[in-house]
Amino acid sequence: MIRERYLNLAVLAGLLALALWALAGDQPFTITLLTKVVILGLAAAGLNIALGIGGLVSLGHAVFFGLGGYAMGILAFHAQNFAPLELGPLSIAGTKSMPVIWLAAIAVSAAVAVVIGLLSLRTSGVYFIMITLAFGQMFYYFAISWSVYGGEDGLSIYVRNGFPGLNTLDPIQFFGICLAILCLVLLLSDRLARSPFGLALNAARQVPVRVETVGLSPTRLKLLAFVISGAITGLAGALYADLNRFVSPTMFSWQLSGELMVLVILGGVGRLIGPVVGAAIFVALEHLLGGLTEFWHIWLGVILLLIVLFARGGVVGLISPRRVGHD
Template identity: 80%
Template structure:
């Protein structure tokens, strides 16, 4: 059994190592895979806040991922065409600056999470899952029919957006940027988990009624977690769009919401580096199994089944020997 701290370092070190090795051996595609895993890990860490700490099974997290993606797509598209974004009387210039795009992605997705959270947190259990799914579908079909930004075909961005001092088109530099963001998000997650807010959220997941007796509103705690969670997933969406230089309605799809849940469960629910392990495994399987057989999802399903049945704490739980912190 490997101590969880050591395992976390190993996972992050492994991710970084793969990218650096690939850079040294001049294999840009492998770096792109590592970047993909990194970005998915950020998105899943966002979900791990709602799902892991708050126990909120959101089947609509693709909404935030997609909003982040479209925030990037729309801003970059307008920068590409030199036409401002018309928002009623407001005309906003497009931009190719990553930090500005990130701020926009975070703002838009947290606002969406606030509204969706306010409505869906009135329910719980299977109804919560259904409502978040419904919101996901709403956004999906809206994007499909939004012809101004490519509709079903999506939107291609010809040049990757810029970050001051970096050449983002160089795979390893873009990877490093995403990796640093992943580390920052993980630091934030672990601090939140140990803060009074995180502990109260944890308690609200276990016994909401008892949290009320100590003067805390479980709904407000969950809403705050949901908004933060959406913001992080939104940031990942913007990065994902920049990785592919392409956004399409599939970023809003419920399959993607499901994949994010799978990543968290594969790696370990409520584990700091669960989403990192999940994303690495997922991308590796997608690449290798996908190369062997067209039906790689079947094998992914089998692996997921085994993990859910025999390793309740996910990969991290299995390797660290610490049992699941909760179902």
């Protein structure tokens, strides 16, 4: 049994060490795979705030992933075509600057999360799962029919966006940016979970009635968690689009929402490093099993099933079991 804090540090240090090892061995593809782990881990870390702390089973987080992706795609598309984005009276120039794109992705995702959250939190349980799924489908079909930005075919961005002072085309530098963001977000999540807000949210998940009697609104707590969660997943979407230099409606698909959930569960719900561990296992399985058999999804399914049935705390739960408190 390992203390959770050490495990968290070990996983992040391990990712960095692997990337440096790949750099020394001149294997840019491995670095790209590791970057994918980091970005998917970030997206799932976003979901983990809603799911793990808030208990909000959202089967529509692909909405935010996709919004982040399209925020990047649209801004970069206008920059590479030198045509400003006309929004009624507003005319916004496109941009190839990552920080600006990130801010846009966060802002758009957060704004949409407010709306979806306000509507969805009127329901609970299965209905919440289904209404978030429905919002995901709405955006998916909208993206498919939005022909200005590629419709079903998606949108290609020819050159990766830039970050001041760094060469983002160099895989290791882009990896560094993503890892730094992941560490920041995990730090923030950790702070959040320990803050009065996090504690209240935790309580709202477990005993909403008690939270209400001390004068807090469970719905508002959950809404805030949903918005933070969506903003983080949106940021991950922008990075993911930059990794692939491609955006398409599949970023909005419900399979992606399901996969994000799989990452969280695989790693361990509500555990800080869980989503990253989940993403690492997922990408490793995809890569290793994908090389062995075309039908690697079967084995992914079997592993997932075994984890749900027999290892309820996910992989992090196996390595570092949490002491059971009084219920």
